[in-house]
Amino acid sequence: MIRKIFKWTGIFLAGIVLAAISTYTYMSVAMKNRMTKTYVFEKEIIEIPTDSAAIARGKHLVAIKGCQDCHGNNLEGKVMNDDGAIGRLVAGNLTHGKGGLPASYDVSDWLAALRHGVHQDGKPLLFMPSHETTLLSAQDMAALIAYCRQIPKVDNTLPANDLGPVAVIMSYLGKMPLLSVEKIDHNKPMVARADSTEGxxxxxxxxxxxxxxxxxxxxxxxxxxxxxxxxxxxxxxxxxxxxxxxxxxxxxxxxxxxxxxxxxxxxxxxxxxxxxxxxxxxxxxxxxxxxx
Ligand code: HEC
Ligand code: HEC
Structure with missing residues (x-):
C-alpha cells in the first residue's frame, strides 16, 4: 500500500516537473520568436538642428530621460544587469567609438530606435524604453538626436544580451517591459512641439x-x-x-x-x-x- 502511494506520488511529482519544464520551454521559444522578429517601418527623416540651443536642449533631455542610467555617463554603453535569474542586460554604446554605433547609423536609424524600438536591421531593441521616447515631440526628438550625434567617441565593446529564466517568464507574462516595439502605436505621428509653459x-x-x-x-x-x-x-x-x-x-x-x-x-x-x-x-x- 505504502509503496503504491510512493509510486503514485513519484509519478505525480515527475509530472509536475515535466509540466514546468515544458511550460518554460514553450515560453522561451515564444519569447525567442518575438525577440528575433524583423520589423519593417517606413524610413523617416527629420531636420536635425546644429545650433547650440538645440544641442543644450538635447543634453538636458539625455539627463532627464535617464539615458545615462542605462547607457552610462558618456553614453558609452553599460552592462545593466548580470546574474543567473534575470540574465545579462546590456544597453549599447551610443557613441561612434569601437563597439559603438556603425558609421552608417543615420538619422532614420535613430528614429527607428527612438520611435519604433528597433535596431538598424529591424530587430527589436530589448529593454530600451522606446514606448516612452516615441512620445517625444518632433522638436525634442530632433534636439536629442542632434546632441547624441555629436558626443565624443568612446571605445567600449560590450557582450550581447542574454536573458535569464526570470526575465523570460516575467516578459512572457507581460511583467517586464522587454519589447517596447510591441507596445508602440507605430502610426501615431509626433506632435510638432510640446507645451513648454509651466503647468x-x-x-x-x-x-x-x-x-x-x-x-x-x-x-x-x-x-x-x-x-x-x-x-x-x-x-x-x-x-x-x-x-x-x-x-x-x-x-x-x-x-x-x-x-x-x-x-x-x-x-x-x-x-x-x-x-x-x-x-x-x-x-x-x-x-x-x-x-x-
Ligand atoms: C525606475 C523606476 C522609477 C522611475 C522611472 C520613477 N520612479 Fe519614482 N519611485 C520608484 C520607486 C520604486 C519608488 C519607491 C522607492 C522606495 O520605496 O524606497 C519611487 C518613489 C517615488 C516618490 C516617493 C513617493 C512616496 O510616497 O514617498 C516620488 C515622489 C516619486 N517616486 C516620483 C517620481 C517621478 C515624478 C518620476 C518621473 C519624473 C519618477 N518617480 C520616476 C520608481 C521609479
Ligand atoms: C531602462 C534603460 C534604458 C534607458 C533609460 C534608455 N535606454 Fe536606450 N537602450 C537600452 C537597451 C538595453 C538597449 C539595447 C537593446 C538591444 O540591444 O536589444 C538600448 C538601445 C538604444 C539604441 C539603439 C542602439 C542600437 O544598437 O541599435 C538607441 C539609439 C538608444 N538606446 C538611445 C537611447 C536614448 C537617447 C535614451 C534616452 C532618451 C535611452 N536610450 C534610454 C536601455 C535604455
Whole structure:
C-alpha cells in the first residue's frame, strides 16, 4: 500500500516537473520568436538642428530621460544587469567609438530606435524604453538626436544580451517591459512641439518618464522586479497629495521624502529627477496633483 502511494506520488511529482519544464520551454521559444522578429517601418527623416540651443536642449533631455542610467555617463554603453535569474542586460554604446554605433547609423536609424524600438536591421531593441521616447515631440526628438550625434567617441565593446529564466517568464507574462516595439502605436505621428509653459500640461508630457515604473495612472503597484520595493502612488491619493510643491521638489532633488524616507537611486532614480529644472518639477507636481 505504502509503496503504491510512493509510486503514485513519484509519478505525480515527475509530472509536475515535466509540466514546468515544458511550460518554460514553450515560453522561451515564444519569447525567442518575438525577440528575433524583423520589423519593417517606413524610413523617416527629420531636420536635425546644429545650433547650440538645440544641442543644450538635447543634453538636458539625455539627463532627464535617464539615458545615462542605462547607457552610462558618456553614453558609452553599460552592462545593466548580470546574474543567473534575470540574465545579462546590456544597453549599447551610443557613441561612434569601437563597439559603438556603425558609421552608417543615420538619422532614420535613430528614429527607428527612438520611435519604433528597433535596431538598424529591424530587430527589436530589448529593454530600451522606446514606448516612452516615441512620445517625444518632433522638436525634442530632433534636439536629442542632434546632441547624441555629436558626443565624443568612446571605445567600449560590450557582450550581447542574454536573458535569464526570470526575465523570460516575467516578459512572457507581460511583467517586464522587454519589447517596447510591441507596445508602440507605430502610426501615431509626433506632435510638432510640446507645451513648454509651466503647468499641468507640461507636467503630463514630462510624466511619461515616470509611467514606466509608477504605471500609466501613476497609482503605483507591485515591485518592478523581485527584490525591489513596491512602487508608490504619486498622485494626490498618495503621499504626494499631502506634500507642498516645495516638499515635492526637495524630495526629487535630494532623494529624501518629508516622512524621512531615503530613496535609493537604484529603486527611484532621483539623481535623474534632480536634473529637471525647478519649473519642470513644478509642472510635474501640478499634473500629479490633478489626478484624483
Ligand atoms: C531602462 C534603460 C534604458 C534607458 C533609460 C534608455 N535606454 Fe536606450 N537602450 C537600452 C537597451 C538595453 C538597449 C539595447 C537593446 C538591444 O540591444 O536589444 C538600448 C538601445 C538604444 C539604441 C539603439 C542602439 C542600437 O544598437 O541599435 C538607441 C539609439 C538608444 N538606446 C538611445 C537611447 C536614448 C537617447 C535614451 C534616452 C532618451 C535611452 N536610450 C534610454 C536601455 C535604455
Ligand atoms: C525606475 C523606476 C522609477 C522611475 C522611472 C520613477 N520612479 Fe519614482 N519611485 C520608484 C520607486 C520604486 C519608488 C519607491 C522607492 C522606495 O520605496 O524606497 C519611487 C518613489 C517615488 C516618490 C516617493 C513617493 C512616496 O510616497 O514617498 C516620488 C515622489 C516619486 N517616486 C516620483 C517620481 C517621478 C515624478 C518620476 C518621473 C519624473 C519618477 N518617480 C520616476 C520608481 C521609479
Amino acid at each position: 499641468a500640461a507640461q507636467g503630463k508630457y514630462l510624466a511619461v518618464s515616470c509611467s514606466g515604473c509608477h504605471r500609466e495612472n501613476f497609482k503605483g503597484g507591485e515591485p518592478l522586479a523581485p527584490g525591489f520595493p513596491p512602487v508608490p502612488d504619486i498622485t494626490r491619493t498618495g503621499h504626494v497629495g499631502k506634500w507642498t510643491k516645495a516638499q515635492f521638489i526637495a524630495t526629487l532633488t535630494s532623494g529624501k521624502t518629508p516622512e524621512g524616507h531615503v530613496l535609493k537611486n537604484e529603486d527611484m532614480p532621483w539623481k535623474m529627477t534632480a536634473q529637471y529644472t525647478r519649473g519642470e518639477l513644478s509642472s510635474l507636481y501640478d499634473f500629479l496633483q490633478s489626478i484624483q
